[in-house]
């Protein structure tokens with residue numbers, strides 16, 4: 289492994305005696321992990337059905353290592369059911385360190401493709417709101433898909449530069465995550481292209497970007513709110529010195545401690561410019577100390593005075609439901625929480641707007657709330673996101689197949705499937721399958737829609753989500 293020369297010199301001086309241990313890491317493969325989507329399934333229940341042998345990631349409750357030579361979790365039907373996210377284990381740390389309380393309004397400002405947003409959303413447990421942003425529109429599309437796959441409805445996906453967000457969301461958020469664009473030194477083992485990018489860009493470019501983001505983000509945090517800053521790089525300019533930058537521009541913001549796994553290192557005041565001893569409150573994850581690729585984490589809190597500004601909530605003209613939609617929604621149980629008074633219509637597309645949604649008008653939105661489906665001539669077509677949002681028992685016409693049933697793969701590939709009426713595929717005992725929309729599930733977890741006509745299921749799985757070969 290030939291590391292970029294400038295990086296090699298710097299890391300040698302940073303690590304001193306530990307340099308050789310760090311270099312030895314490149315003799316072995318990177319670590320691979322999955323993180324259980326606790327908004328769909330508890331860790332305990334997932335472990336009962338897990339198709340993979342798993343080993344816990346010691347610093348997060350729902351993270352596990354898997355053997356990537358043995359398993360391909362991205363091809364299993366449970367992945368399509370949104371039961372887990374495939375994530376490098378140290379990247380699981382930021383969202384696990386940022387505590388989320390019921391009803392929080394949360395911003396993930398550099399969110400794509402959603403590794404941390406999906407966990408923040410799961411921690412909200414259907415309460416509050418998550419605003420997930422990424423400056424790159426194409427990356428924000430992948431973010432939206434991952435949030436929808438996770439079954440998240442109380443969210444908004446935005447693609448804006450931070451200065452536009454800070455104009456719209458003054459002191460709005462209880463929690464903010466900045467998983468900053470960085471030089472990615474912790475990704476060198478994952479891909480040698482990261483080293484080429486490092487050589488082309490260096491660390492200064494990212495340090496500048498990070499300061500631009502931090503400057504805007506501190507304006508959006510509520511008094512008493514918490515902000516987590518993370519990178520997957522080791523360079524002091526982007527870690528301790530970015531933290532010092534934030535402390536220098538806002539007197540109300542200070543670093544706070546958080547519980548650290550025993551193999552996390554403290555931040556290093558000597559790598560900053562001010563020698564601020566509080567930098568020890570940050571955490572550094574090094575690949576030669578633990579089973580992960582590396583990360584840097586800093587947790588901040590904004591001083592709270594008596595006054596906490598509320599946020600202006602989104603106002604909309606509630607949709608006057610037409611008959612086709614009303615017919616469909618009778619099949620959805622009330623505990624799914626889709627109250628007709630909070631539905632907005634835009635050119636035939638219906639969105640459920642969760643309570644407490646901030647005013648997002650004027651922003652470049654990819655999604656606000658839960659996309660329910662489209663009203664077409666004489667019919668309502670439910671969306672893929674609605675299928676993923678619902679629990680099996682919240683729809684009254686369900687086909688539940690087992691993961692090893694060949695028809696699951698056929699369904700995910702977009703094929704028509706036939707039901708074996710003899711063996712009663714609809715697991716809901718006594719429930720007779722009706723013609724019309726059915727929620728297709730795998731082992732009790734929704735995958736998408738199909739339209740039943742006497743045991744023949746016409747495939748309605750979203751074409752862009754289909755399983756390839």
Ligand SMILES: C[S@@+](CC[C@H](N)C(=O)[O-])C[C@H]1O[C@@H](n2cnc3c(N)ncnc32)[C@H](O)[C@@H]1O
Nearest residue numbers: 398399400401402403404422423424467468469
């Ligand atoms: C480290 S990645 C985020 C990974 C993501 N948090 C996850 O866990 O999947 C950084 C992201 O920041 C985005 N980005 C870069 N500059 C930005 C800016 N000024 N404002 C918002 N996002 C930005 C990039 O497009 C990139 O997707």
